[in-house]
Amino acid sequence: MTDAAVMPRRTSWQRVRGGKMLPVLSVLCAIVVIWYAAAVWMNATWTLDQAARAGTEPTFAEIVADTMVQKRPLLPAPHQVAATLWDQTIEQKVTSKRSLVFHGWITLQATILGFVTGAVLGVAVAVGIVHSRTMDLSVMPWAVISQTIPIVALAPMIIVLSNAVGIDGRTVPKTIISAYLSYFPVLVSMVKGLRSPGAAQRDLLKTYNASGMQTFFKLRLPASLPYFFAAMKVAVAASLIGAIVGELPTGAIQGLGARMLIGSQFGEPLIMWAALFAAAILAGVLVIAVGLLERLALRLMGQPGQGGAR
Template sequence: MTSARPVLTVLAALVAIWYAASVWMNATWVFDQAERAGQSVTWAEVVPQTMAQARPLLPPPHQVAAELWKGVAGQKITSKRSLVYHGLITLRGTMMGFALGIVLGVALAVSIVRYRVMELSVMPWAIISQTIPIVALAPMILTLSNQMGIDSREVPKAIISAYLSFFPVLVSMVKGLRSPDQMQLDQLKTYGASENQTFWKLRLPASMPYFFASLKVAVAAALIGTIVGELPTGAIEGLGARMLIGSQFGEPLIMWAALFAAAILAGMLIVTVGVIERLANTRMGVRP
């Protein structure tokens, strides 16, 4: 309980600030309506009205929570209004891009550590690639996919997701593969170990803590990439599509509920990676 107290304190402060901001932003509509009716209202009358607007500028927490609950538990999973349904669509694209990002990041990291020319030629371009805004890149990927005859909307989303997720894996794996010190490398040489044996017996096991740390960042980045990829593709399914629909039709509650559903999904993915990490550490005999 003591360890949870700082977290709960920060959470309570954020909720209080959120409520205060909701009253301040939504009060404009209440005052405008009162002015049109030729009436005056007091703050005691304004506050309750800011808490129950159908289309508030900033929905208060309880309205977002109610909309989130309705989208998760108040609909059938197969319903197009179910956030679970849309979350599964986004999850599928996230996992495709995440897997592709892992393969690409690990492959490049191994090549960079193994070959000096790859470090000099590939690493700078990998760093430069992350300076390109993904919002500008997503429509270009979609256009190229259409030109190549790829009709599936999943492929562009997976590419965008992989684009964001491969870089943390690449950087961390390069660091991890190079983490063994020279004494350890020299010891394996005295045993007559080959380069491949050194990689599998020393470099790869030593990189595992770095690898799993990068996965927690990469899986969140993959989710962001999938959601961003759903926006310019004209998708009607997925959490990104729900956010876009809420924005286009003036339904902020839909948009905020989808936003929090994405945050919950990201948290679940990070926890899952943590569980896999603990299982892998147990399998490898790593002490906690």
């Protein structure tokens, strides 16, 4: 084999070893190994119980083999979850009620609505707090206190109140819960970002007779963008959690939260775990989308993206 043929392989391995992939793959492998070990340990109880009833004594290899193929395991093995996830996404039509793509779309609608609502509310309140000391002293403490209420206790109350005022829908309560979870990180980060310009920068604009509006758009807003997008990544994940939590007490039959609930109620852990991983994948896609939007916004504002500096 020539050096020219060997060089690309060495370069690829050096890229993996010297970059960020190796730590990620190492942690992933460790998680998979621990997961398999925990699956054998937790599912072995059923195997040993069945063997005792049959009057047999299985070997360790037989125990391991049985724990990997149980239909209703206490802890599904990774390959079982992957197979179920594949079956309920790729193998099913997107319009099927068994498709996680269909249920993910239901959850995504409430997530996006809640995320946008929470982001707009957080930015609006942050702007008011930065420009009004009275609002800072009166609103900010209540915003902090509001986050001490457990969402699992607040969700049923929101649903009951929505029904009481005539909102008999399942999207609106989920949107409210999503907005409730997503507005706070945006609020806190935007307050920090809008206040990040130093006194020297503000005084420089004053020397040019810049108005308050000009100072906001030329100085405060560009300075707040890194804080804003960092908060948006947290907010979009929190919004997804809010949408899923909002589906649980409503008795919904559609959505990822509903699939988790159905899997739990009917003793189908594979359905529950597949829906859980589908939600994790959806959260990752949303965070990546926010990251791409961040790069585009920073480029339009003339600022280097996060991946620009090395």
